[in-house]
Amino acid sequence: MGHDHGHEHGHEHGEKECTHDSHGHKHDEKECTHDHSHEHSHVHGEDCTHDHSHEHSHVHGEDCDTCGPKVTSADDVADVEVPEWKKKALAANADATAAPFGMNWGTEATVSATDASKKVEESHSHTHDHGHSHEHLEHPGKFDERPTANVGNRDYEERRFTVGLGGPVGSGKTALLLALCRKLRERMSVAAVTNDIFTREDCEFLTRNEALPTHRITAVETGGCPHAAIREDISANLTACERLTASIDDLDIILLESGGDNLAANFSPELADFTLYVIDVAGGDKVPRKGGPSVTQSDVLVINKTDLAEAVGASLEVMARDSKRMRGDGPTVFCQARENLGLGVDDVIDHILRAWSKATGKSIP
Known part of the structure; x- marks a missing residue:
């Protein structure tokens, strides 16, 4: 698997040799290419630890054993072999009425399982299938500023x-x-x-x-x-x-x-x-x-x-x-x-x- 990382990082080297290019490092294992900019921590060998902070985007090929077959929509599920849990996640996401496994959209646990999954903003304003929104409140409210009926x-x-x-x-x-x-x-x-x-x-x-x-x-x-x-x-x-x-x-x-x-x-x-x-x-x-x-x-x-x-x-x-x-x-x-x-x-x-x-x-x- 080949990775091309562009980022700056600090190293602590122990007894074993660890060599890095300040602009990137490559590890060749399988035919899947990822371009990463994300937060992670690498441990190379027993005595070399790196802390990296950067954003990331992924491009997945079809031969990545880690990510599985490329799936771009719920319709593709029938054409490829994917785990059952991914099928459920895609189906729930496509339906857009419920998050998979009984959880709520907008949390880390329900972010999409594949590139096809829909991202939902983490916000106090969100819609439901019954067509209303939950507004974001700036303060708990004051009695003398309460909305009152126009009884007149x-x-x-x-x-x-x-x-x-x-x-x-x-x-x-x-x-x-x-x-x-x-x-x-x-x-x-x-x-x-x-x-x-x-x-x-x-x-x-x-x-x-x-x-x-x-x-x-x-x-x-x-x-x-x-x-x-x-x-x-x-x-x-x-x-x-x-x-x-x-x-x-x-x-x-x-x-x-x-x-x-x-x-x-x-x-x-x-x-x-x-x-x-x-x-x-x-x-x-x-x-x-x-x-x-x-x-x-x-x-x-x-x-x-x-x-x-x-x-x-x-x-x-x-x-x-x-x-x-x-x-x-x-x-x-x-x-x-x-x-x-x-x-x-x-x-x-x-x-x-x-x-x-x-x-x-x-x-x-």
Whole structure:
């Protein structure tokens, strides 16, 4: 194999002889030629070590035992003998919907196995098969700079005042939604929308627990990242809310629960007039200080499952301090959504009703 390296390097020579040309060195073994400019470390013999730093490009011939047969596209796989793992990598790459072996594109482990493989930029902005992008955020967000709904121009006859509930998986969003439904239904006309990826699980939970009459509860199956359905493409949720508004004459308010997602998954102001973000103590007292638009810019941050603080070693004082630091004047409510219809739920309801009254001009019931 013949290699032609153009680079400068330093040598430490021991007892054995090692000779190098400062512009290159050649090793003849097999009929494969590589032109390298890359970072590597060579050991020649036992007593000669070289450290090289340079970029590289490869040109592969057909007779390189190291690289295998030349393959330029997924179509070539059928014409040459290549390892099964390369076939899978090429097929996954050509499909462009998933990285091979269950990994993610843009990592060193999934860079292409051959010249034909597609390179993906390592970036916070990337697209998925459901057609949305993940924007790069420069800072965790500020409460007083949060995007707000244009309530002055909202047509509440077309879609009633909508409260968005977001939060990570397992934080207690659905338990809080159940508690809100049970308390608010005594004071006003309520409907609920749930979001799941491929099921109607949360809708069925509300129905089994008689949160509301069944015609007042509907489900959206997002089929992808939950935040896409509440921010980038809100059409399915808008349609669900508008249908509930049209079918329930006296409807006052819609409670819309997002599927579980991350700390950046906030609602579009075109969908939610008021937002709650639910985190839980079991996630650790570090969560508020991690920030993210949902933590810093939700209208109310709800810290749920406070009864578990001692069990998981979390400090409610630390969470209160960090919430204040991250949210400024933004309200934070500590809550036990499942305990006796919810410790702290009344405080959440007070925030909701004040916002509802201000937006609609109606008196708080």
